[in-house]
Amino acid sequence: xxxxxxxxxxxxxxxxxxxxxxxxxxxxxxxxxxxxxxxxxxxxxxxxxxxxxxxxxxxxxxxxxxxxxxxxxxxxxxxxxxxxxxxxxxxxxxxxxxxxxxxxxxxxxxxxxxxxxxxxxxxxxxxxxxxxxxxxxxxxxxxxxxxxxxxxxxxxxxxxxxxxxxxxxxxxxxxxxxxxxxxxxxxxxxxxxxxxxxxxxxxxxxxxxxxxxxxxxxxxxxxxxxxxxxxxxxxxxxxxxxxxxxxxxxxxxxxxxxxxxxxxxxxxxxxxxxxxxxxxxxxxxxxxxxxxxxxxxxxxxxxxxxxxxxxxxxxxxxxx
Amino acid sequence: xxxxxxxxxxxxxxxxxxxxxxxxxxxxxxxxxxxxxxxxxxxxxxxxxxxxxxxxxxxxxxxxxxxxxxxxxxxxxxxxxxxxxxxxxxxxxxxxxxxxxxxxxxxxxxxxxxxxxxxxxxxxxxxxxxxxxxxxxxxxxxxxxxxxxxxxxxxxxxxxxxxxxxxxxxxxxxxxxxxxxxxxxxxxxxxxxxxxxxxxxxxxxxxxxxxxxxxxxxxxxxxxxxxxxxxxxxxxxxxxxxxxxxxx
Ligand SMILES: Cc1cc2nc3c(=O)[nH]c(=O)nc-3n(C[C@H](O)[C@H](O)[C@H](O)COP(=O)(O)OP(=O)(O)OC[C@H]3O[C@@H](n4cnc5c(N)ncnc54)[C@H](O)[C@@H]3O)c2cc1C
Numbered sequence: 001x002x003x004x005x006x007x008x009x010x011x012x013x014x015x016x017x018x019x020x021x022x023x024x025x026x027x028x029x030x031x032x033x034x035x036x037x038x039x040x041x042x043x044x045x046x047x048x049x050x051x052x053x054x055x056x057x058x059x060x061x062x063x064x065x066x067x068x069x070x071x072x073x074x075x076x077x078x079x080x081x082x083x084x085x086x087x088x089x090x091x092x093x094x095x096x097x098x099x100x101x102x103x104x105x106x107x108x109x110x111x112x113x114x115x116x117x118x119x120x121x122x123x124x125x126x127x128x129x130x131x132x133x134x135x136x137x138x139x140x141x142x143x144x145x146x147x148x149x150x151x152x153x154x155x156x157x158x159x160x161x162x163x164x165x166x167x168x169x170x171x172x173x174x175x176x177x178x179x180x181x182x183x184x185x186x187x188x189x190x191x192x193x194x195x196x197x198x199x200x201x202x203x204x205x206x207x208x209x210x211x212x213x214x215x216x217x218x219x220x221x222x223x224x225x226x227x228x229x230x231x232x233x234x235x236x237x238x239x240x241x242x243x244x245x246x247x248x249x250x251x252x253x254x255x256x257x258x259x260x261x262x263x264x265x266x267x268x269x270x271x272x273x274x275x276x277x278x279x280x281x282x283x284x285x286x287x288x289x290x291x292x293x294x295x296x297x298x299x300x301x302x303x304x305x306x307x308x309x310x311x312x313x314x315x316x317x318x319x320x
Numbered sequence: 321x322x323x324x325x326x327x328x329x330x331x332x333x334x335x336x337x338x339x340x341x342x343x344x345x346x347x348x349x350x351x352x353x354x355x356x357x358x359x360x361x362x363x364x365x366x367x368x369x370x371x372x373x374x375x376x377x378x379x380x381x382x383x384x385x386x387x388x389x390x391x392x393x394x395x396x397x398x399x400x401x402x403x404x405x406x407x408x409x410x411x412x413x414x415x416x417x418x419x420x421x422x423x424x425x426x427x428x429x430x431x432x433x434x435x436x437x438x439x440x441x442x443x444x445x446x447x448x449x450x451x452x453x454x455x456x457x458x459x460x461x462x463x464x465x466x467x468x469x470x471x472x473x474x475x476x477x478x479x480x481x482x483x484x485x486x487x488x489x490x491x492x493x494x495x496x497x498x499x500x501x502x503x504x505x506x507x508x509x510x511x512x513x514x515x516x517x518x519x520x521x522x523x524x525x526x527x528x529x530x531x532x533x534x535x536x537x538x539x540x541x542x543x544x545x546x547x548x549x550x551x552x553x554x555x556x557x558x559x560x561x562x563x564x565x566x567x568x
Contacts, residue, residue, distance in 0.1 A: 139440075297557065304551050
């Protein structure tokens with residue numbers, strides 16, 4: 001039995017989470033006293049996975065798979081699991097991975113645990129620590145089935161270098177039919193997405209109006225960050241819904257989260273408190289966000305943010 | 321069109337999360353329960369299909385009798401009838417199997433759910449249900465149009481959106497965008513009165529086996545106090561982020 005990891009690519013390149021799930025899969029395989037096999041689809045450079053402990057890489061090269069299809073992909077992962085006699089499949093928590101996971105679990109008659117944040121606390125029974133109640137707590141879940149699927153929460157394990165001498169095998173699975181047809185994909189290129197970003201700069205109602213987002217975008221630019229916003233900001237149409245973060249929006253699990261003019265309501269915090277370091281800029285010393293933050297500045301965003309942009313540019317210039 | 325909307329009964333988003341019985345159970349003391357926020361988007365879209373395209377709308381919940389007020393609220397918003405599967409929803413796979421029975425028995429051809437429930441955040445029931453029934457499935461759905469048997473669906477992807485098409489039967493897991501926040505409905509007096517008379521059928525479970533079980537809970541560790549930096553000294557913030565937090 002081996003552990004099977006699914007490492008996602010985007011236009012031939014590995015997502016950062018691909019290295020994280022590989023690092024994680026390698027450690028779980030060690031815990032179980034077995035090896036790790038990493039499956040990837042249309043990767044330009046599958047050997048990059050050796051750095052994170054992938055002893056064996058199954059690479060599927062097929063132009064028909066350029067566009068993601070959850071049902072087709074889940075079926076390919078199932079075929080790989082059967083071929084490698086894997087009883088444990090590990091995926092990341094990107095949009096595509098969590099889309100295909102439930103289908104995969106049914107295909108394999110597997111128990112499925114999402115939002116996993118650490119190595120199994122026990123392998124028999126197989127027990128996992130997971131985020132729950134929208135990040136307000138954790139639970140420990142036992143998977144009682146023979147086959148298991150787990151999805152690792154973003155940025156919860158990190159990249160662990162563990163260079164091995166691996167090998168790549170071409171894998172040619174059967175492709176099933178799916179009743180769903182993709183008719184178009186609109187994707188902003190060249191912009192960091194909230195899902196992939198190491199740094200996220202987020203603005204709230206304290207910024208008064210959409211016309212004031214120039215400085216938020218500039219600050220994000222200097223950080224190399226994605227931009228985000230609180231719920232009312234997207235409800236008011238100041239920013240697109242895709243930027244809404246929090247309990248009912250996107251979760252954020254970046255290394256750094258900078259909140260400008262956001263009060264820190266419980267629903268907002270729930271979605272962002274998986275970020276490692278939080279900085280808050282707010283005029284109100286009583287804003288609840290200060291209780292959840294690591295660093296705080298009490299001050300007017302319209303004065304603090306331009307200064308921060310200027311100083312950060314200097315810092316970047318000196319540390320380039 | 322026969323629509324089934326899956327309704328999860330969850331603590332209000334402002335609830336303080338506590339546990340009892342040696343951290344093995346969620347403490348529901350003093351907790352207000354609501355329709356899962358993601359399911360509200362699905363229900364509101366279903367109401368649109370009812371009003372504009374003559375669909376029927378049934379709401380369903382897998383849960384014990386305490387979830388009935390939440391189902392009544394969905395009826396007050398405008399669903400035609402409700403079904404409660406009388407089982408503890410302890411595991412996503414088991415819930416999906418119960419719902420699959422309801423879909424088969426009721427002949428539903430469109431199932432609308434939320435992309436996850438805000439309590440256990442599993443994100444598994446709609447996808448599993450689709451796989452069990454072999455229906456088309458779209459996750460993170462932010463737009464849905466139906467014409468005859470043909471559906472056009474938008475889904476959110478990392479950094480954009482994808483448009484898909486499929487024939488019915490179909491299951492979608494929705495979120496904001498499926499309808500706008502301002503379109504969400506609050507039950508009015510007339511709706512609440514009518515909801516009392518609408519049918520709420522209780523069905524017994526098929527007792528599907530669970531694939532997972534939660535052993536215990538743990539709260540987030542308390543945080544160290546926030547370090548305050550003077551607004552006139554943003555250099556200090558940059559220094560801290562670089563040297564101490566090591567994030568830049
Ligand atoms: C069911 C439900 C789900 C929800 N889900 C979410 C969610 O997912 N995400 C989310 O964000 N919210 C969510 N909310 C809303 C949440 O309760 C808050 O209303 C919201 O987060 C507040 O947004 P805000 O901080 O931008 O605005 P406000 O609460 O209005 O705060 C604005 C802040 O800006 C500060 N400020 C004002 N002027 C300045 C200035 N010049 N410089 C610096 N600071 C300034 C103020 O001191 C204040 O703290 C949800 C609510 C409900 C009921």
